[in-house]
Amino acid sequence: MAQQPHGDEGPGPVLEVVKLARRLGPGFALGPIDLAIEPKQIVCLVGHSGCGKSTLLRLIAGIEQPDSGTVHLDGRELAGSGVFVEPETRNIGFVFQDYALFPHLTIGQNIMFGLRKWPGEEARARVAMLLELTALSAMADRYPHMLSGGEQQRAALARALAPQPSVVLMDEPFSNLDRDLRERVRHDTIALLRRTGTTAIIVTHDPEEALSTGDRVVLMRSGRIVQSGAGRDLHDRPADRYAAEFFSVFNRIPGTYRNGQLHTALGVFPCRLDLAEDSPALAFIRPQAVCPCLAENALSGSVRSRSFRGEIEQLELNVEGLETPLTMRTTQRLHIHDGRLRFRIDPDTVLAFAAS
Numbered sequence: 001m002a003q004q005p006h007g008d009e010g011p012g013p014v015l016e017v018v019k020l021a022r023r024l025g026p027g028f029a030l031g032p033i034d035l036a037i038e039p040k041q042i043v044c045l046v047g048h049s050g051c052g053k054s055t056l057l058r059l060i061a062g063i064e065q066p067d068s069g070t071v072h073l074d075g076r077e078l079a080g081s082g083v084f085v086e087p088e089t090r091n092i093g094f095v096f097q098d099y100a101l102f103p104h105l106t107i108g109q110n111i112m113f114g115l116r117k118w119p120g121e122e123a124r125a126r127v128a129m130l131l132e133l134t135a136l137s138a139m140a141d142r143y144p145h146m147l148s149g150g151e152q153q154r155a156a157l158a159r160a161l162a163p164q165p166s167v168v169l170m171d172e173p174f175s176n177l178d179r180d181l182r183e184r185v186r187h188d189t190i191a192l193l194r195r196t197g198t199t200a201i202i203v204t205h206d207p208e209e210a211l212s213t214g215d216r217v218v219l220m221r222s223g224r225i226v227q228s229g230a231g232r233d234l235h236d237r238p239a240d241r242y243a244a245e246f247f248s249v250f251n252r253i254p255g256t257y258r259n260g261q262l263h264t265a266l267g268v269f270p271c272r273l274d275l276a277e278d279s280p281a282l283a284f285i286r287p288q289a290v291c292p293c294l295a296e297n298a299l300s301g302s303v304r305s306r307s308f309r310g311e312i313e314q315l316e317l318n319v320e321g322l323e324t325p326l327t328m329r330t331t332q333r334l335h336i337h338d339g340r341l342r343f344r345i346d347p348d349t350v351l352a353f354a355a356s
């Protein structure tokens with residue numbers, strides 16, 4: 001099933017996973033998973049803890065064997081019926097969460113490790129080039145414990161890139177770094193992957209990191225892929241309630257689906273749901289879609305609480321017809337005199353889902 005180069009449609013995927021499945025004990029089953037990754041694409045694999053991200057990565061790397069399904073890399077079958085290529089010969093780079101640098105080897109020797117079969121001169125040139133790319137040239141002779149977390153992460157990436165793998169898999173590569181450093185290391189890592197034209201899968205459980213990293217987000221839940229696409233699409237047009245709530249906070253407003261519209265206490269919103277007329281449904285309204293509005297006929301609520309958070313202020317409003325307070329977030333500086341606030345809902349960002 002692996003794609004060979006074909007005509008006008010480009011070279012086809014570098015990595016192709018088809019109906020890949022693996023049962024782990026009685027409690028967890030991964031798959032079947034279908035996933036195809038284009039050359040030079042950087043994919044972020046995201047999902048709550050325990051959804052199977054690392055298992056999928058381990059199956060691709062060959063650290064685990066699948067129960068069924070296939071893995072192809074560059075058109076070569078790595079796993080399938082009767083086929084299993086050992087991890088060392090898969091041409092896949094792996095960056096572990098804790099970096100797993102060899103403590104008894106220097107940084108230069110760590111990077112050299114995967115180049116044992118290369119001619120000496122070429123291997124030394126490649127190590128020097130990677131040390132320079134990762135700004136570690138001055139630290140080539142240090143041991144891993146003599147490096148900061150960010151430097152160790154760069155060294156682990158350089159080691160993974162050294163043998164020119166077809167794809168690099170990175171399991172939570174930024175989670176051991178503190179917040180400020182994480183942003184910078186993430187930026188540098190993506191820049192390096194781009195500069196070297198590397199295809200990569202980066203695992204994270206952080207929604208914001210997934211949306212802001214790479215070209216494509218793959219959201220997993222309970223061993224399956226829920227949705228895959230550009231971060232903006234997953235955020236703005238989530239496939240289901242789970243995907244919606246993974247990336248954003250919402251007010252869930254009950255209503256009734258009728259005639260292509262969702263009727264709620266906050267108004268009527270056009271939507272398309274696969275539901276019978278008069279079925280219960282929910283409007284998912286982002287707090288930032290609740291906007292202050294001075295119009296006389298605007299909606300209104302009494303302010304239950306205010307929380308100033310710097311760039312934005314978050315308010316909870318009691319609104320007639322709603323059982324739970326409505327959360328609003330605004331960048332406006334509000335002057336509220338009588339405890340009441342008028343507002344409108346920006347209909348463009350309202351999502352609708354079946355109630356059950």
Ligand SMILES: Nc1ncnc2c1ncn2[C@@H]1O[C@H](COP(=O)(O)OP(=O)(O)OP(=O)(O)O)[C@@H](O)[C@H]1O
Nearest residue numbers: 024025028047048049050051052053054055056205
């Ligand atoms: N060897 C094993 N035997 C039995 N169950 C396992 C084994 N390894 C993992 N699991 C279970 O499989 C599920 C998926 O684990 P996995 O590590 O792939 O999840 P994850 O999405 O990477 O989670 P995290 O973000 O916490 O690392 C979990 O419920 C885990 O407990």
